[in-house]
Amino acid sequence: MGRERELRQLAAALARPPVVVLIEGEAGVGKTRLLHELTGHPMLSGSCHPMRFPYGPIVEALREARPTEELNPVTGALRPLLPECAHFLPPAPPPPQNAQVERHRLFRAILSLLDSLRPITLVVEDVHWIDQDTRELLAFLARCLPESVNLVLTYRAEDLRHPVGELIAHLPPHIDHAELVLAPLDREETALLAKHLLPGSADLWPLTGGLPLAIEELARMLVEGREPGTPTALRDAVRLKLDALPPAARRIVQAAAMLEQPACVRTLATVAGVPPEQGERGLAEAVRRGLLREWTPGTYGLRQPLTRQAVRESITPMVRRRLTRRIEAPSEPVGVLSPREEQVIGLAADGLTNKEIAESLFLSRRTVEVHVANGLRKLGLTSRRQLNRT
Incomplete structure (x- = not known):
């Protein structure tokens, strides 16, 4: 629900192969669901992992390959990478003496296998966790996509280490590209989704801010007769992000969670108990990581109420008392x-x-x-x- 326009845009882009499509959106906004709702486009899908296994998402995707034609002998180079597919792969070619030559042969083998499967769309999800080997492979594939083969990448901008834009910066003229940004649902769309999920009516917008995953989790709590609270998946994701922040940025986020309204950097730094310079750097990092957002010019707060609640739940009693004292002491x-x-x-x-x-x-x-x-x-x-x- 609420994704009809994006679904049409994605379908239109994939109908013009070869194309590279970038789909950006925060955790839980529905990137994977959008792809699952797309029909008429055969796909192979794999996901990057926080542990960054070499070629991990490509291995995951190609394990599901089922070629119907005789394969190029070069695809035999995939046997060490895909032992479960040995029954349809040609014999492995003799190993080359040069590691770079072996790497190029592997890239050509993946490209040739994709070519044998066309029309096909290769989907690599969670590119913010991409490993260096897969990053270089995708750069190669993006520039060499065969006819009727597409490449779709999904990612969270706030967790991205390597710019995905470099993949489309040097595409040859015959390979098109498209970019989609998925935003949270608006109030009306949130109400429609809640109506679909719940037997009665409930206004889930104030708590969820339109994040589909949070809407679904809260609806499940209500259906099961539980008090609506912070969904476990969201709470764990927020705490992982907090743990990864530098100390000053973490204190700024905690201060923002304790304040009732979005606040300026001076107020956040005062409540957090950090010097102004550290406060500015911490705020910038918290915004970059997607925990805080600018609500009005110069004022910052948590992205949504459930995120604020998750941060509050992570604050120890001693730190909470310290923050409260600073909040209640006028400057x-x-x-x-x-x-x-x-x-x-x-x-x-x-x-x-x-x-x-x-x-x-x-x-x-x-x-x-x-x-x-x-x-x-x-x-x-x-x-x-x-x-x-x-």
Whole structure:
């Protein structure tokens, strides 16, 4: 649901082989599901692994190959890589003396096997975990795709170490390319998916931010009669990302999770207890890794409520107390409120939500968010809870 346009774009691209297609999206956004929903395009699929096995995704994909014609003798070079396919591979050629020649022969063997399977689309998922050998092989394949053979790569930009754009930067003229970016579902699409998954109605948008995997997991919890909480897969993924962050970036993310509203880098650094320079570097790294996002110009927060909840659950009680003390301790004021900011902050101090303030003043919710964030910063506050004390 909510992917009709992307599905049409993908089908249209694959209908013009040879083509290289890049599909970008965060974890759980539905990259694999999009490919599974595509019909009429024979595929071989393999996934990169965090342990980065040499040629791992290619081996995984080619194990499912079932050629119907006699193979080029060079494909016999695949026997050491694909022993389970020895029954249809030609005899292995004599080993060359030069390692580079052997490597080139292996690349040619994979290309020849794909050529014998056409029309075919080779799918390599999770390219953010690609190993160096597979990276070089894909660069070779992308430039030499036979007629009626496509290459599709999926990846998470925030975890990417090697730029996938280099694969399409030097394609020959006869090989086309396309790029798709999958965003979370919007509020209406989230409601449709929830209606499809649940017997009753439930608004899953506030918790999930439209992430399909989170929507499905929360729906499953509700169907099973459990209290909706952080899905295990999402919690584990968030904790792995946190563990991989430098200390300053991890503290910035923890600070953002404890704050009620997106905050500027100065506030995040103050709450995190890191110097401003480290705070800026930590913020940049947290944004790059996909844990934080810029909600309004100059203010940053967790990408979705469930991610914020997962980060909060990972914070130890001692660190939580330390962050809370910093949040509740006002800093020095840094500016004068504008008339509109005074108006918005006054209503916020009376306990009105951003939505209620927006309706009261005939403003958009995003504008109210900006005024609240700016007002708190100028007052030297880090939380709306402090407003009734000022």
